Amino acid sequence: MRILVTGGAGFIGSALCRRLVKDVGAKVLNVDKLNYAGNLASLRDVDGDPNYHFLKADICDRAAMDAAFAEFQPDGVMHLAAESHVDRSINGAGEFVATNVVGTFTLLEAAREYWMKLDASMRNRFRFLHVSTDEVYGSLGSEGFFQETTPYDPSSPYSATKAAADHLASAWHRTYGLPVVISNCSNNYGPYHFPEKLIPLIILNALHDKPLPVYGDGANVRDWLFVDDHARALFTILTRGRVGEKYNVGGRNERRNIDIVRRICKILDHLAPSSAPRERLIAFVLDRPGHDQRYAIDAGKLEAELGWRAEETFETGIEKTVAWYLANEWWWRPLREKLYSGERLGLIKAVEDVR
Secondary structure (H helix, E strand, O other): OEEEEEOOOOOHHHHHHHHHHHHHEEEEEEEEEOOOOHHHHOOOOOOOOOOOEEOOOOOOOHHHHHHHHHHHHOOOEEEEOOOOOOOHHOHHHHHHHHHHHHHHHHHHHHHHHHHHHHHHHHHHHHHHEEEEEHHHOOOOOOOOOOOOOOOOOOHHHHHHHHHHHHHHHHHHHHHHOOOOEEEEOOEEEEEOOOOOOOHHHHHHHHOOOOOEEOOOOOEEEEEEEEHHHHHHHHHHHHOOOOOOOOEEEEHHHHHHHHHHHHHHHHHHHOOOOOOOHHHHHHHOOOOOOOOEEEEEEOOHHHHHHHHOOOOOHHHHHHHHHHHHHHOOOOHHHHHHOOOOOOOOHHHHHOOHOOO
C-alpha cells in the first residue's frame, strides 16, 4: 500500500509511520509542517528506508496538498495532523481552528479531487481515515462509556475544533461520497511523547526532583492506551473498517491522574533511586479551566467487527514508557532545553486582572 500520513512527525504519527514501514511494509509519505511538537528524531528508525518519504508542508496549503497527492499517488490517507494540547488551545485557540478545522477541510478537498480522477478499481480501494479523539464527547460521570453514538459535547477549544473536523469528514462522505472512516481514541502514552503531556512531564520532572503538578485534586479519570496499540488499531481501521463508520479506540485502562503520578514515582524509585521517595514532589495546582472529569471508551465495536485488541495493560505499558525515557535522554533533553522546560500552560487571567 501507498499511504499518505499527515502529522507523522508527532507522537502518534511517528509511531504509526514506524509501524507502517517496519512491520507492514507499506510505502509512506509523511506530510508534516514540523511545528514545536513535530520531531524528525522520532523517525530515526525509518529514516533512510526506501519505503519512507518525508514532505515538510502545511495541510492548510492546498497547492502543496494537491502536489503531494499527484506525485505520491496514495491508496489511502491517514490524517493525524492536528494541534492537540488542551492547555495550549486555551491560550491560543486560533492555531487550533486553523490546523484542525481549515486544515482538515483543505485536505478533504485535495483528497476528493484526487479520488474523483482515479480509475474505478483505485477509487474502490481508496480510503481516508480521519483520526480524532474521545474528547469530542465531553465529560462522563462516574459511570458509563463513550460509544460511537454518544452525542458530541466538547469542552475546550481543542476538542471543539476536533469535533468540527469530525463533522467535516463525515459530511464529505455523505455529500460527496468520499470513502471516509473516523476513529476516536482515548489518551495515548508511550515513547517519543512530547514532554508537555502528563506522563512524560511527570517522568522527567520526577527524574530531576522538580515539582509534579497535579491539576485540582487529581481525581480526573482517563482511559489510557499504549501508542503502539493505537498504531495497530489505525491500520486495522484503514484496511478493514466500513466506509462511513466510526470506531472508538480505547485500552480499558481507566486511571485517576493522581494514581498515575504515584505509579510513575514508584517505578522511578525502583529504576533510578533517589535520596527520598518521589511522591514528596507531588504538588496540587489550580485546575485547568473546563477540565473534563472522566473519559472512558467502549471499544466493543472495533473489537467485535475488526478483531483488534490492546496488547499492553497499563502496568506493562507504563513500565516500558518510564524505562524508555530513562534510556533515551538523547531524544528528550533537547526538547526540555530548547522547546518546553515544564512551565504551566493554559491559565486564564481572572476577570479583575483583565479589567
